[in-house]
Amino acid sequence: MANRLVYTGKTKNVYALDNGNYxxxxxxxxxxxxxxxxxxxxxxxLTIEGVGDVNLRMSVYYFEKIREAGIRTHFVxxxxxxxxxxxxxxxxxxxxxxxxxxxxxxxxxYRRYGEYxxxxxxxxxxxxMTFKNDAKGDPLVTRDGLMxxxxxxxxxxxxxxxxxxxITKIVADDMAEKGLVLYxxxxxxxxxxxxxxxxxxxxxxxxxxxxKDGKYIDPMTLSxxxxx
Numbered sequence: 001m002a003n004r005l006v007y008t009g010k011t012k013n014v015y016a017l018d019n020g021n022y023x024x025x026x027x028x029x030x031x032x033x034x035x036x037x038x039x040x041x042x043x044x045x046l047t048i049e050g051v052g053d054v055n056l057r058m059s060v061y062y063f064e065k066i067r068e069a070g071i072r073t074h075f076v077x078x079x080x081x082x083x084x085x086x087x088x089x090x091x092x093x094x095x096x097x098x099x100x101x102x103x104x105x106x107x108x109x110y111r112r113y114g115e116y117x118x119x120x121x122x123x124x125x126x127x128x129m130t131f132k133n134d135a136k137g138d139p140l141v142t143r144d145g146l147m148x149x150x151x152x153x154x155x156x157x158x159x160x161x162x163x164x165x166x167i168t169k170i171v172a173d174d175m176a177e178k179g180l181v182l183y184x185x186x187x188x189x190x191x192x193x194x195x196x197x198x199x200x201x202x203x204x205x206x207x208x209x210x211x212k213d214g215k216y217i218d219p220m221t222l223s224x225x226x227x228x
Contacts (some may be wrong), residue, residue: 002153010044010054012202017086021076026052026087030206052083054223055204059085062203065170071163072198074190090190094151096121096132097141097188101125101168104183106208125165159197160189167199175210178226180217183209 003015003023010031032045056078063075074087102109105121109128126195129146130138141149143157152160164187172182185208188201205219205226217225 011052016133022087022089024087024201024202026056026083026085028052041068048220051220051223055079055202055206055225056080056083056137058204058226059202060148062171062174063199065174066167066199066203069166069170071166072196074198074200085202087200088192088198090192090198090203092188092190092200093146094131095150095154097151098132098138098186099164099189100128100130100184100186101164102128102184103168103172104209106183109184116190125168127161127164129160156191156197163189164201165195167203171203171208179212180225181211183211185209 003017005013006016006022007014011027011029013025013027015025017023028047028049028051029044030046030048030051034045057080060075060078060080061075066073067075074090076086076088078085102123103125105113105117105119105123109123109126110117110119128140130140132138141151143154146152146153146157167187168182168185171185175182185203187199187203187207189197190200191197205222208222210217210222212225
């Protein structure tokens, strides 16, 4: 029986498997604008050959490290030849939620709070959450807001925050060994049939802001450095 397509995403397609799990097919489509790759954009801007492959390889690399650390994820296995990853089913929070962990005051954080902090200042693994909503510019939402809206419980929020900080440290420490500095990274979380919170989606260069020798490394260059 052929795998059944259940969702067509910007950078991945999702198929239902006979065993109850799902298959993520990584694509070479990238978010961007006017033919320029930009991980912060909400629409597909270009296609770069090999992007799906490196995004999957980096995701598998980190999912395995995170699993070894005893942190729950949706990752089951990967088929690098076919650019696919098998994952367990997960329910997303609300209609989609992004969780960002910040070590430095850059990007949208600095744009919002620049009158209170210097650009590039250190942050203590600061965690924030935004709703995935292109039309509304991915609005920020607080712990209380998430509870009032019925998106998650206070306990789930606290669990996600702790997991986010633990996972970010794993990635940051690993990057540091490669001479790279992680400034911030975004994740997605969901929960299984028993209500257990787990890391979902991917961990790829397009979801993180990384610097080397004080200079920003674009995601494609980062992928090449990472696997050099």
